[in-house]
Amino acid sequence: MTVTRERFEQGMTYDEYKAQMTRNRDRLEENERTVELSTDDIEFFASLPEPLNVLVITEDWCGDAIANVPILGRLAAESGKLNLRIFLRDQNPDLMDQHLNRGVYRSIPVFAFFDQQFRPIGRWIERPAVITEMQEKMLANLYATDPAFADVAPGTSIAVLPDAPRARLMQAFAAFRAETRLLADREVVRELRELIGQWLATRQEA
Amino acid sequence: MDIDSGRHPPKIKIVYCASCGYEPQTLELVSALMHAFRYDIASIEIIPWQDGAFDVAVDGELIHSMYRDGGFPAPETIIRAVRERLAR
Numbered sequence: 001m002t003v004t005r006e007r008f009e010q011g012m013t014y015d016e017y018k019a020q021m022t023r024n025r026d027r028l029e030e031n032e033r034t035v036e037l038s039t040d041d042i043e044f045f046a047s048l049p050e051p052l053n054v055l056v057i058t059e060d061w062c063g064d065a066i067a068n069v070p071i072l073g074r075l076a077a078e079s080g081k082l083n084l085r086i087f088l089r090d091q092n093p094d095l096m097d098q099h100l101n102r103g104v105y106r107s108i109p110v111f112a113f114f115d116q117q118f119r120p121i122g123r124w125i126e127r128p129a130v131i132t133e134m135q136e137k138m139l140a141n142l143y144a145t146d147p148a149f150a151d152v153a154p155g156t157s158i159a160v161l162p163d164a165p166r167a168r169l170m171q172a173f174a175a176f177r178a179e180t181r182l183l184a185d186r187e188v189v190r191e192l193r194e195l196i197g198q199w200l201a202t203r204q205e206a
Numbered sequence: 207m208d209i210d211s212g213r214h215p216p217k218i219k220i221v222y223c224a225s226c227g228y229e230p231q232t233l234e235l236v237s238a239l240m241h242a243f244r245y246d247i248a249s250i251e252i253i254p255w256q257d258g259a260f261d262v263a264v265d266g267e268l269i270h271s272m273y274r275d276g277g278f279p280a281p282e283t284i285i286r287a288v289r290e291r292l293a294r
Contacts, residue, residue, distance in 0.1 A: 061225065061226070062225055062227070064225070157259075157268050157271050158221040158253055158259065159220070159253070159261040159262060159263035159268055159271075160219075160267070160268050
């Protein structure tokens with residue numbers, strides 16, 4: 001997980017990224033406008049001992065990226081301590097392959113944090129862990145209790161799922177996304193603070 | 207139903223992750239199937255999904271799954287599966 005200053009500087013600024021988006025810019029900007037950041041969150045980032053470089057890997061078609069990149073954008077704008085450079089996943093495989101989710105998946109967005117000397121601090125990928133866990137539980141509960149899934153094995157491909165359980169699954173996912181939006185936003189910030197907090201603790205010990 | 211032979215033309219379902227930008231691979235496969243079979247298939251259903259899915263079923267049998275098999279299927283693989291259905 002390394003990047004040179006020269007390679008980092010080849011990325012787009014957040015505003016440049018937004019300007020070149022071909023889809024979902026309205027959704028991204030709506031999320032940027034409505035994400036609720038506490039004063040404590042802003043102060044945490046604003047009081048960092050040095051500005052951090054944040055390498056962001058994203059694409060404008062990705063739902064998780066449209067939800068989570070603007071949270072980072074707001075934190076950067078309001079704290080003045082995060083120097084973002086944005087790279088498109090499919091045009092930068094050299095960077096993407098350094099940040100595979102569980103070593104396998106090209107999940108985005110990726111937020112990779114570096115200090116002023118480009119020493120790695122840590123990285124955050126895709127979505128908050130608690131949201132992934134809640135989604136898995138929601139699915140398990142649906143399969144266990146909804147009559148539409150009576151004869152359907154968990155994990156059955158949508159391609160071979162009958163119409164009734166498929167419709168229920170789509171409804172359940174839509175409801176889940178709506179119900180967890182605020183929690184998901186808060187968890188993104190909390191996980192980023194935790195990641196940087198660990199670096200701060202290590203730094204103080206050194 | 208094929209009037210001459212009594213065969214039921216296959217129904218194809220393609221599930222693609224709509225949040226992953228898999229539209230080009232989906233449309234490439236649809237185009238390949240349309241050109242290969244013209245009237246010999248009953249339908250091609252395209253289902254937008256999430257979580258990195260790219261699955262293809264022919265008459266309810268899962269021919270390709272990105273989770274199970276990895277990656278995208280070669281169009282020839284799906285065409286072969288459809289031809290096998292037509293030959294039964």
